[in-house]
Amino acid sequence: MSVSIKDVALKAGVSIASVSRVLSGKPGVGAQTAERIKQVIDELGYRPNLGARGLVKRKTGNIAVVVPRGSYILNNPFFSTILDGIAKELDETEFNMLMSFTSVQQQRLLETQAVDGAILFSPRNEELSMDWLKSLAIPIIVVGSYLEDSPFPCVRPDDEEGVCQSVTALFDKGHRTIGLVNGPMSSMHSVRYYKGYERTLKSLGLTMNKELVFELDEFDGGKVVEVVSQFLQGNQHMTGVVCSSDFLAIGVMKAADIANVSIPHDLSVIGADDVPIASFLTPSLSSVHVDLVGMGRKAVSLLTQLVEGEQLEKMEHIFPMYYVDRGTTGTPKKK
Amino acid sequence: MSVSIKDVALKAGVSIASVSRVLSGKPGVGAQTAERIKQVIDELGYRPNLGARGLVKRKTGNIAVVVPRGSYILNNPFFSTILDGIAKELDETEFNMLMSFTSVQQQRLLETQAVDGAILFSPRNEELSMDWLKSLAIPIIVVGSYLEDSPFPCVRPDDEEGVCQSVTALFDKGHRTIGLVNGPMSSMHSVRYYKGYERTLKSLGLTMNKELVFELDEFDGGKVVEVVSQFLQGNQHMTGVVCSSDFLAIGVMKAADIANVSIPHDLSVIGADDVPIASFLTPSLSSVHVDLVGMGRKAVSLLTQLVEGEQLEKMEHIFPMYYVDRGTTGTPKKK
DNA sequence: CTGAAAGCGCTTACAG
DNA sequence: CTGAAAGCGCTTACAG
Numbered sequence: 256m257s258v259s260i261k262d263v264a265l266k267a268g269v270s271i272a273s274v275s276r277v278l279s280g281k282p283g284v285g286a287q288t289a290e291r292i293k294q295v296i297d298e299l300g301y302r303p304n305l306g307a308r309g310l311v312k313r314k315t316g317n318i319a320v321v322v323p324r325g326s327y328i329l330n331n332p333f334f335s336t337i338l339d340g341i342a343k344e345l346d347e348t349e350f351n352m353l354m355s356f357t358s359v360q361q362q363r364l365l366e367t368q369a370v371d372g373a374i375l376f377s378p379r380n381e382e383l384s385m386d387w388l389k390s391l392a393i394p395i396i397v398v399g400s401y402l403e404d405s406p407f408p409c410v411r412p413d414d415e416e417g418v419c420q421s422v423t424a425l426f427d428k429g430h431r432t433i434g435l436v437n438g439p440m441s442s443m444h445s446v447r448y449y450k451g452y453e454r455t456l457k458s459l460g461l462t463m464n465k466e467l468v469f470e471l472d473e474f475d476g477g478k479v480v481e482v483v484s485q486f487l488q489g490n491q492h493m494t495g496v497v498c499s500s501d502f503l504a505i506g507v508m509k510a511a512d513i514a515n516v517s518i519p520h521d522l523s524v525i526g527a528d529d530v531p532i533a534s535f536l537t538p539s540l541s542s543v544h545v546d547l548v549g550m551g552r553k554a555v556s557l558l559t560q561l562v563e564g565e566q567l568e569k570m571e572h573i574f575p576m577y578y579v580d581r582g583t584t585g586t587p588k589k590k
Numbered sequence: 591m592s593v594s595i596k597d598v599a600l601k602a603g604v605s606i607a608s609v610s611r612v613l614s615g616k617p618g619v620g621a622q623t624a625e626r627i628k629q630v631i632d633e634l635g636y637r638p639n640l641g642a643r644g645l646v647k648r649k650t651g652n653i654a655v656v657v658p659r660g661s662y663i664l665n666n667p668f669f670s671t672i673l674d675g676i677a678k679e680l681d682e683t684e685f686n687m688l689m690s691f692t693s694v695q696q697q698r699l700l701e702t703q704a705v706d707g708a709i710l711f712s713p714r715n716e717e718l719s720m721d722w723l724k725s726l727a728i729p730i731i732v733v734g735s736y737l738e739d740s741p742f743p744c745v746r747p748d749d750e751e752g753v754c755q756s757v758t759a760l761f762d763k764g765h766r767t768i769g770l771v772n773g774p775m776s777s778m779h780s781v782r783y784y785k786g787y788e789r790t791l792k793s794l795g796l797t798m799n800k801e802l803v804f805e806l807d808e809f810d811g812g813k814v815v816e817v818v819s820q821f822l823q824g825n826q827h828m829t830g831v832v833c834s835s836d837f838l839a840i841g842v843m844k845a846a847d848i849a850n851v852s853i854p855h856d857l858s859v860i861g862a863d864d865v866p867i868a869s870f871l872t873p874s875l876s877s878v879h880v881d882l883v884g885m886g887r888k889a890v891s892l893l894t895q896l897v898e899g900e901q902l903e904k905m906e907h908i909f910p911m912y913y914v915d916r917g918t919t920g921t922p923k924k925k
Numbered sequence: 926c927t928g929a930a931a932g933c934g935c936t937t938a939c940a941g
Numbered sequence: 942c943t944g945a946a947a948g949c950g951c952t953t954a955c956a957g
Contacts (some may be wrong), residue, residue: 257703257727259934270944275936285942300725305702306641306650307934310949315641317688325677329670330866339664342691351699353652354689356677364686367640368592368950390635392592477870505870512872531665535812535840536871537847594950605928610952620926642950645933703934927957934949941943 258299267295278303305351318350318558319364319373323382325356331475331502332530333547334376337399340551341374348559365391372562374398374554375407379441394561398554400444401571408561410554410572412528414444414499415451417543417576421497421525422455424541424578430495430523430587434467436483436507437499438474445470448499448527467493471503479506480513487514487522494522494587501526501533504540508583519585529579538582545576593634602630613638640686653685653893654699654708658717660691666810666837667865668882669711672734675886676709683894700726707897709733709889710742714776729896733889735779736906743896745889745907747863749779749834750786752878752911756832756860757790759876759913765830765858765922769802771818771842772834773809780805783834783862802828806838814841815848822849822857829857829922836861836868839875843918854920864914873917880911 260278264271269288276284277292284292295301309315320341328334345352353370355361365373370393375383377399385405388395401409418435425433435452438445449468456463469486471479487493487510498504504526508518516522518538526533529544553572560567595613599606604623611619612627619627630636644650655676663669680687688705690696700708705728710718712734720740723730736744753770760768770787773780784803791798804821806814822828822845833839839861843853851857853873861868864879888907895902 261934271935272937272944272946273942276943279936281937283942288942302701302703304645304934305704306644307949308936309641310639310645310934310951311936313949326674329674329677330667332665335664335670339661339691342660342664342695346692346694349698351688351695351704352690353686355687356674357681359681360677360686363684366637368637369640369686480870505867508872509870509874532840532867535815535844537843539844596950606951607928607930607953608926611927614952616953618926623926639950642933643952645935645950646952648933928955929957930955931953933951936949937947939944939946941945 258301259304260301263292263295263299263301266299267292315369315371316350317353317370318555318562319370320352320354320376321361321364321373322354322356322376323358323361323378327473327475328376329356331500332532333399333474333500333502333528336530336547337376337551337554340548341555342551343548344552344555348555350559365393372396372558374558375402377442377444378402379439380443381441394558396554396558396561398550400442403443408557408567408570408572410550410557411444411574412545412550413573413576414447415454417527417545418448418451418497418499419455420543420576420578421527422452423459424525424580424584425495425497425523426459426461428495428523428584428586431461432464432467432493432495433461434469434493434496435499436469436479436496436503437471438503439470439472442474445499452497474500475502477506479503480509483507483510484513487511487516495524495584496522497525497527499527501528501530501540501542504542504583505536508536508540519583520588523584523587525578525584534581541581541584542579543576544579545574550574593636594639595636598627598630598634598636601634602627650704650706651685652688652705653890653897654688654690654705655711656690656696656699656708657711658693658696658713662808662810663711664691666835667867668734668809668835668837668863671865671882672711672886672889675883676890677886678883679887679890683890685894700728707731707893709893710737712777712779713737714774715778716776729893731889731893731896733885735777738778743892743902743905743907745885745892746779746909747880747885748908748911749782750789752862752880753783753786753832753834754790755878755911755913756862757787758794759860759915759919760830760832760858761794761796763830763858763919763921766796767799767802767828767830768796769804769828769831770834771804771814771831771838772806773838774805774807777809780834787832802831809835810837812841814838815844817845818842819845819848822846822851830859830919831857832860832862834862836863836865836875836877839877839918840871843871843875854918855923858919858922860913860919869916876916876919877914878911879914880909885909
């Protein structure tokens, strides 16, 4: 029973065309009539029905943020911080945001012409069918990671530089036996982290020991605690470890506690992405910082450009990372 | 350029009415025709335009999840865990979900007939105008907290019972000087926590000391570290503290570290809501558990009932809380 | 069982 | 400057 454009036209004694014109600020309405119409709009508290408008303009005014593996990702601050940026930037636009956290929702959302464009959050290779995505025929931006061989622009951290700085920071403190706690190789983020780790070790003249590389299924989760604590109980030589997410680093801290290994005295730990909670922990977590909020903002602004038919100059928008020294890193204990 | 119902009708040699009927599973179409239509739908990969359907059915098929103070709340696991439940339950429905994290988005979302109903996430009193909410004329469910004097059903934890269990747990371990780190009184959650704290102390024969009650602006944030660490540096008698969120408890852990107060040796700490990260911390955080995922699910199922015109039997859906003993609580040190 | 028609709330050429 | 009309993609009485 909400008031429609007809009600406004009736009360103002004009046609709905004129009402529509003042609504969209189009010319072709006399100053006085426009004034009267505006008044009636206020009086009646009229609000345009976006669905109806969308139908004729063939634009919904909505964008989608799709998060595959929602239940894994939701509790990861890497996600919520980027989402914070997305939300902030959204205020600068006219778009509403639809979100999906499961494949069921994803499909419903993307296949029903409910959105003008989509932001894919850290998708993994082969998780989403490239053909399906292309068949959607809407602009798509990937944020937080990128998809192999994909035609979609992405916004992501400079992972390789990040891990390079982590490893180097440990090296500079005197560490020579440095491990890597990584996510799954289906994520390009992990792939890059691995590559960067390998490359940096080599360039520092250290040899890589596969035994010190841990590959977990997820960037969060409790599995890391089990795996790493078990390892630490039998190991005496690894003095530092770099992780491909802060969440994994928190797991390593827990693992160290269980294995009775003290941080940073016996083991130095560095996370990645520097989520807000990192500096809040005890001890506070050393990490490689990246502007996650800025990444979220960037993703939205790129997507709106695309939706408005503009061309993008760059396909990759890479955000710099820099090491932040906090409480979980120190000089290795002499043995 | 996507395929419409017309294209299907044309290719199948029937009217759009028949196509529409098979689409919605309505009777009145011959078995053979229906079969043919279904085939064409598949061939063409036709998907109904939800916006158009919504226009005539006067139902959008969307619900809103509105999160005031988004940037504060986004990084709070209390939120993301409930959202996880919301997302899970959404799979059982036909609804898409729109989210808003700022007042700008909120207004745009709720005033433009874009949704059939809304879930308000932990709103504070006077943050949202009750008149405005009522004028929206859509079903509304409040989750995570509740609004004073509001006509909206709510889904929330049994806060008073939670804090009662926290205080009692400390008491049973021998603590007699127990503080409270609380959120702002504009949140009913804090109000209830305060009340429950006061009541429990009294019933245990302890006297309340206002000096030990800390009221913060937010349930997360770094302010708590500053305030509590300062206090701890001058205080020698408080041996335990209950917090109205796990996030605040993490802040207290940090504060204790700064003040050189050891947990749980010198100070026992209990959080609230038992978010996933609680058990993951070092030491793991004692808390009062509540089924946050279940709360999210419940909110969705109640909202869909309302949207479908059903009546709700209860206005308050209160989830039980129970104490979980972990690493941050112990016997007070003798002095 | 089947289709022509009206209508949901808008926008936008097209006339005047 | 202004309005009547067509149309966006659907659903649903209403006839037949």
